[in-house]
Amino acid sequence: MKIVVTSIFVQDQDKALEFYSEKLGFVKKEDVPVGEFRWITLVSPNDQNGTELLLEPNDHPAAKEYQKKIFADGIPATMFGVADIRNEYKRLLEKGVKFTMEPTEMGKITIAVFDDTCGNLIQIVQK
Amino acid sequence: MNWDKDAIFKALGDSTRRLILDELSERNELTLYELTARLIMKHNLSISRQAIAKHLTTLEDAGLVKSKRKGKYRVLMFNNEPLKHILTGWIE
Numbered sequence: 001m002k003i004v005v006t007s008i009f010v011q012d013q014d015k016a017l018e019f020y021s022e023k024l025g026f027v028k029k030e031d032v033p034v035g036e037f038r039w040i041t042l043v044s045p046n047d048q049n050g051t052e053l054l055l056e057p058n059d060h061p062a063a064k065e066y067q068k069k070i071f072a073d074g075i076p077a078t079m080f081g082v083a084d085i086r087n088e089y090k091r092l093l094e095k096g097v098k099f100t101m102e103p104t105e106m107g108k109i110t111i112a113v114f115d116d117t118c119g120n121l122i123q124i125v126q127k
Numbered sequence: 128m129n130w131d132k133d134a135i136f137k138a139l140g141d142s143t144r145r146l147i148l149d150e151l152s153e154r155n156e157l158t159l160y161e162l163t164a165r166l167i168m169k170h171n172l173s174i175s176r177q178a179i180a181k182h183l184t185t186l187e188d189a190g191l192v193k194s195k196r197k198g199k200y201r202v203l204m205f206n207n208e209p210l211k212h213i214l215t216g217w218i219e
Binding site for chain 1: 158159160161164167168176196199200201
């Protein structure tokens with residue numbers, strides 16, 4: 001078994017698609033209408049057959065509550081890997097991305113946390 | 128305010144909780160996530176977020192830790208008032 005799709009709750013699918021593609025640099029893979037919402041997934045530009053990230057509407061009240069509460073406690077909703085975290089940090093800052101934690105060494109790994117503007121904190125890690 | 132001495136000493140009687148107070152007195156206004164990261168990173172503790180949240184409840188019951196909403200975040204703060212009240216009776 002392998003991980004094919006992983007999802008993240010978003011408040012607004014269009015806004016999320018813009019942030020995840022234009023700011024973060026992911027590539028849109030699927031964009032299919034499903035009822036009131038869309039099935040939108042993105043992939044890494046250099047691993048387009050790899051794991052897809054699904055932008056899931058936070059339409060369910062429990063999803064909204066979950067998102068709000070972990071955000072308030074500063075807890076990231078998910079984590080992405082980067083090759084050079086300081087470069088990535090600089091690149092994203094220049095694009096206007098707001099960080100809640102600058103690159104911080106934690107033993108063998110370095111992490112940073114930013115706001116995806118769609119209701120989530122995202123952690124990036126270099127290991 | 129009447130501070131509950133038993134609750135305060137119970138809260139202080141645990142090394143992890145004292146470490147939490149150390150962290151908060153050094154850098155006030157941490158989110159739960161930042162506090163967790165610092166405990167694990169700086170102090171090499173293997174502790175779960177759940178366990179930290181439990182310790183925080185004990186500290187909050189004793190009035191030693193307070194939390195407030197700051198924009199979209201909830202931040203934790205050290206409140207040393209109860210300690211002052213406890214010590215004045217013995218020291219003065």
